[in-house]
Amino acid sequence: MSELRDPTIEEFYKYCSERKLMAVRCIRCRQVMVPPRAICSNCRHSRVEWVELGQRGKLVTYTIVHVSPPQFKHMTPYAVGIVEMPEGVKIPSIIRTSRPEDLKIGMQLEADFSPRPQEGGWPNWPRYFFKETE
Known part of the structure; x- marks a missing residue:
């Protein structure tokens, strides 16, 4: 395309x-x-x-963030990781999950999107993230 x-x-x-x-x-x-x-x-x-890109990828590595910048404090603890897509590219992303301790290297994840935050939010862009496949 x-x-x-x-x-x-x-x-x-x-x-x-x-x-x-x-x-x-x-x-x-x-x-x-x-x-x-x-x-x-x-x-x-x-x-x-x-x-x-496709909407699904494989978790390559991740870490759990317990101490975050002020704008992400409401999410703590949260996971950030690298997701390998079928096209071969590796993408950094927040990994949304209710239980970060259940993440496993190699698990399948799918992309999702959130709208632009309210004015004054940071960063003021629509966001992508990955979550566990349903």
Whole structure:
């Protein structure tokens, strides 16, 4: 799926507001990249295209956050981790679960999205996160 939008983080979050988890792919070497960038991190080619990622991935690693910045205090304790998508790209994310202690390396997770926070919220973008599959 090729898009004409610029390969910027702002466009990435616009896709999130459409409930799409997107990456850019190099036209030359086919490297898939998140966050998006205009130049391939593998071959340095300057042509990339947007591609939609699947909604499910595998938990590669994680940690439980017990002491957080003030804007995330209401979530403590919470998990952050790296999720490997079928396309091969690894994405950092908050992992939403009611029991962080039940997370397991290799478990399947699915992407979900939350709306933009109220004005003054940080960051003021729609958010993606991963949760246990249903």
